[in-house]
Amino acid sequence: MNKNMIITGLVIFVLAVLSPFWFNMITTTQAAPEPELLGRAKTEKKCVLDKYEMRANHMALLDEWRDSVVRSSDRQYKAANGHTFGMSISTGKNSCLGCHVDKTKFCDKCHTYASVNPYCWDCHTNPKEIE
Amino acid sequence: MNQKYLIPLTAVFLLFLVAYTGVEGAGLQWFFGIVFPYVAVIAFLAGFVYKVLGWASSAVPFRIPTTCGQQKSLPWIKQSTIDNPDTSTGVFVRMILEIFLFRSLFRNTKAAFNKNASNRLSYSWEIFLWVGALAFHYSFLVVLLRHFRFFTSPVPSCLKILERIDGIVQLGLPGLMLSGVVLLLAVLFLLARRIFDAKVAYISQAADYFPLFLIIGIASTGLSMRYFTKVDIIGIKTLTMGLVTFSPTIPEGVGGLFYAHIFMVSTLFAYFPLSKLMHMGGIFLSPTRNMANNTRAKRHVNPWNYDVKTHTYEEYEDHFREKMIEAGLPVDKKE
Numbered sequence: 001m002n003k004n005m006i007i008t009g010l011v012i013f014v015l016a017v018l019s020p021f022w023f024n025m026i027t028t029t030q031a032a033p034e035p036e037l038l039g040r041a042k043t044e045k046k047c048v049l050d051k052y053e054m055r056a057n058h059m060a061l062l063d064e065w066r067d068s069v070v071r072s073s074d075r076q077y078k079a080a081n082g083h084t085f086g087m088s089i090s091t092g093k094n095s096c097l098g099c100h101v102d103k104t105k106f107c108d109k110c111h112t113y114a115s116v117n118p119y120c121w122d123c124h125t126n127p128k129e130i131e
Numbered sequence: 132m133n134q135k136y137l138i139p140l141t142a143v144f145l146l147f148l149v150a151y152t153g154v155e156g157a158g159l160q161w162f163f164g165i166v167f168p169y170v171a172v173i174a175f176l177a178g179f180v181y182k183v184l185g186w187a188s189s190a191v192p193f194r195i196p197t198t199c200g201q202q203k204s205l206p207w208i209k210q211s212t213i214d215n216p217d218t219s220t221g222v223f224v225r226m227i228l229e230i231f232l233f234r235s236l237f238r239n240t241k242a243a244f245n246k247n248a249s250n251r252l253s254y255s256w257e258i259f260l261w262v263g264a265l266a267f268h269y270s271f272l273v274v275l276l277r278h279f280r281f282f283t284s285p286v287p288s289c290l291k292i293l294e295r296i297d298g299i300v301q302l303g304l305p306g307l308m309l310s311g312v313v314l315l316l317a318v319l320f321l322l323a324r325r326i327f328d329a330k331v332a333y334i335s336q337a338a339d340y341f342p343l344f345l346i347i348g349i350a351s352t353g354l355s356m357r358y359f360t361k362v363d364i365i366g367i368k369t370l371t372m373g374l375v376t377f378s379p380t381i382p383e384g385v386g387g388l389f390y391a392h393i394f395m396v397s398t399l400f401a402y403f404p405l406s407k408l409m410h411m412g413g414i415f416l417s418p419t420r421n422m423a424n425n426t427r428a429k430r431h432v433n434p435w436n437y438d439v440k441t442h443t444y445e446e447y448e449d450h451f452r453e454k455m456i457e458a459g460l461p462v463d464k465k466e
Contacts, residue, residue, distance in 0.1 A: 006187040009415060014176055020282035020375040029376060030284040032369045052384035056361040063304035114364045115286035115294065119301060 033109035039101035040093075047099075048079045055110075059118070062089065089124050097127055136326065139341035143348045143395070150394035151387040163390040164370055165379040171397035178404025183412045192433045194426045197419040199238070203428070217425040229420055233268075236261040241330075260324065267317035271346075273297055273310035274353075281371040305357060315350040318343060342408055345399050352392040362389050 015022070041047075047054055048061065065087040068074045077085045086094035093099075100106040103126045111118060153159040200211025216222045228234045241257040244250050276293060280286045298306040322343045325335045356362045366382030367389060373379040403409065415421065448455070448462055455462050 003187055006183065006416070010180060010183050013412070014180065017172070017176060020279065021377075023283060024372075024376050027283075029372065032365060032372070052363055052366075055363040055365060055384070059304040060361060110365050113284060114368055115280040115291060116305070116364075117291070117295070118304070119306070 030113065033113045035107075035109045036102070036105040037100070038105060039099070041099045041101070041106075044099060046079075046081055046083055048077060048085050062120070089120055090127050101128075103128065133326075133332075135335060135337050136340040136344075139337050139344050142341060143344040146345075146395055146398055147348055147352070147391045150391040154390040155387040160381045160390065163394045164381055165374065168374060168393060168397045171401040175400040175403050178401075179409070179412060182404050182409055183416070186413070186416050190435065191418045191422075192435070193418075194422055194424065194431050195418050196422045196424045198424055202424055215424050217423050217428065219423060222421060222423050226415070226421055230414055233261055233264055235420075236264055259320075263317050263320045263324065266313055267321060270310040270313040270317060274308075274314055274350075277308065277310065281368050282375045284368070284372055303358070308357075311350065311354050311357070315347070315354060318346050318350060322347065338407060342399070342402075342406060345395055345402075349392065349395045349399065352388055352395065356388055356392065360386075360388055362386065 049057060065077065068077075069087050075087050077087050079085060084094070086092045086098070088095035090097045097103060110116075150163045154163055196216075198215045200214030201208060202215045203210045203217040210217070212218075212221045213225050213228065216225055225234075237258070239257050239260050240254045242252060242254050245253055273293065276290065277297065279290055280294070283290070294308070297308045297310050300307055300309065322340070325331050325339060325343070363382070363384050366385045369380060369382045370385070399408075403411075445463075448464065452462055452464070452466075456465070
């Protein structure tokens with residue numbers, strides 16, 4: 001191996017390692033999103049879980065709900081704060097989207113930011129889209 | 132129990148506990164989340180460059196390629212152009228195959244005594260190291276690349292394609308990523324091989340076990356955060372984006388497990404240049420792989436040979452011709 005090749009390789013490697021830094025310098029970086037609480041969600045001030053628990057755990061909860069609804073047709077969720085919610089993403093006033101009315105301004109904001117592609121919407125429809 | 136793996140195992144547990152308790156108990160988020168990652172990246176790059184430059188400046192006076200096939204010979208003898216290359220093209224192909232497919236591991240054999248009455252020492256092909264290494268390295272690469280979603284915003288589409296392929300089984304919520312599971316299984320296999328294969332255990336040192344335990348720690352905390360204990364991913368991305376845009380912030384509601392994960396990753400980076408893991412750079416510089424076996428076609432002179440004062444026979448004869456003829460000694464050139 002001659003020295004020039006080694007130095008070239010080393011420069012490429014260092015640039016690759018530092019890519020997260022310079023990539024964000026040469027492109028415009030999107031700031032962290034603030035999911036908007038609109039409609040009922042803004043006034044109700046109660047959700048199925050606490051704020052941070054909800055952020056971390058909602059997908060696992062939805063997974064449990066799906067099993068509960070599909071396998072034992074149990075459609076009501078009694079939350080720790082005493083309120084009862086409908087175990088549904090999009091159907092009824094007590095469902096997720098019944099309260100958080102705008103999917104694009106709530107769900108999608110963080111999902112896009114974190115590059116998460118939930119397959120919820122392969123089957124479920126966004127009520128807004130139908131209207 | 133063997134101290135060669137007990138000490139590194141304890142060290143990894145301690146690393147985990149230091150970060151976990153440091154965050155949960157002492158509130159040192161700024162250290163484990165900001166200061167140490169930066170230090171680790173600097174240590175990694177500086178150490179890596181230093182090591183490679185050191186190798187680059189060391190002498191390689193001899194042509195010492197490992198030859199694994201027929202060398203270039205008479206035209207009617209078929210040469211093994213990749214396993215015994217005599218051109219730089221052959222060397223290039225050999226290097227590419229070594230780096231991407233680990234061909235030298237593919238040839239791995241094991242020596243053992245026959246189990247039957249003859250009890251003869253025999254060598255057999257042992258493919259599992261190659262399979263395990265391949266699974267480990269590629270799943271680690273995919274896991275590493277997938278983590279770029281925490282350092283880019285918006286996330287480039289090539290990463291989304293990678294995530295889609297990796298999550299193709301669509302199992303559970305959040306969806307199962309195959310690479311993470313393969314990584315943990317492969318590294319556990321490589322560890323089991325070191326512990327249970329007596330011949331490998333005999334040559335294994337603490338420095339061999341430590342990276343394995345560290346990677347097991349990293350993979351299991353990562354899998355745990357994704358599938359079991361769960362974390363606020365937006366909070367974490369705020370932290371990582373803060374790191375790469377040089378405006379670090381500490382998010383609320385992110386627990387000790389995440390900091391233990393990032394601390395172990397940082398430790399791996401910082402430790403990298405000091406360890407066997409430098410084979411990442413070293414593989415490109417291995418003289419037994421990156422040289423053409425052309426010593427019969429080309430003369431290679433040791434580059435630091437100094438000018439030796441020679442006195443050839445012709446010069447000797449020129450010097451003593453008359454005396455030699457006088458003494459009746461035979462000479463090549465009369466006159």
